[in-house]
Amino acid sequence: ALSEDFGVHILEIPKFQKDLSALASPLDVWLYFLKCAEFLEAGALPPALSLDLVKKAMKELVMLTTDELQREQYEARLKFHRDELSRIRSAKEEGREEGREEGREEGREEGRKEAQTQSLIETALFLSQVLKRPQRREDLATMPREQLQALTDRLKAELLSPSGRE
Numbered sequence: 001a002l003s004e005d006f007g008v009h010i011l012e013i014p015k016f017q018k019d020l021s022a023l024a025s026p027l028d029v030w031l032y033f034l035k036c037a038e039f040l041e042a043g044a045l046p047p048a049l050s051l052d053l054v055k056k057a058m059k060e061l062v063m064l065t066t067d068e069l070q071r072e073q074y075e076a077r078l079k080f081h082r083d084e085l086s087r088i089r090s091a092k093e094e095g096r097e098e099g100r101e102e103g104r105e106e107g108r109e110e111g112r113k114e115a116q117t118q119s120l121i122e123t124a125l126f127l128s129q130v131l132k133r134p135q136r137r138e139d140l141a142t143m144p145r146e147q148l149q150a151l152t153d154r155l156k157a158e159l160l161s162p163s164g165r166e
Helices: 026-039 052-065 068-130 137-141 145-160
Strands: none
Touching: 026 052, 052 068, 068 137, 068 145
């Protein structure tokens, strides 16, 4: 070992003599792949070599060993696939941001409505006290907004009419 974190190992692939049935470790699998890759079929890897990383390495090897036109087609498909993934991720992020913005807007609207309702309740409480007909806050809080608005309007009209201030 060169240091505690770094070491060098020399693997002599020609000396590797195990067959498929004798592969016992991931290192064995990789050494077998490196030694025998040219004899393997990409679409029919033996079960011992069916690891995802080995399959990916086989795809890359096939791409590197094909003729120029096939390599360009492969790279174009790969680029298209990556571009599509990027476009989808970008669209998802835009959708999330749009959703967050809509949620914030809905929250602001809900807050405005709640503030208007509280204002109507306070106005109705004040007017009912002035007219000496007190209301309970709990009762007003359970009323639909339209009914609360109608009550407030009626109390204002009574207060402003000459007969309402007697």
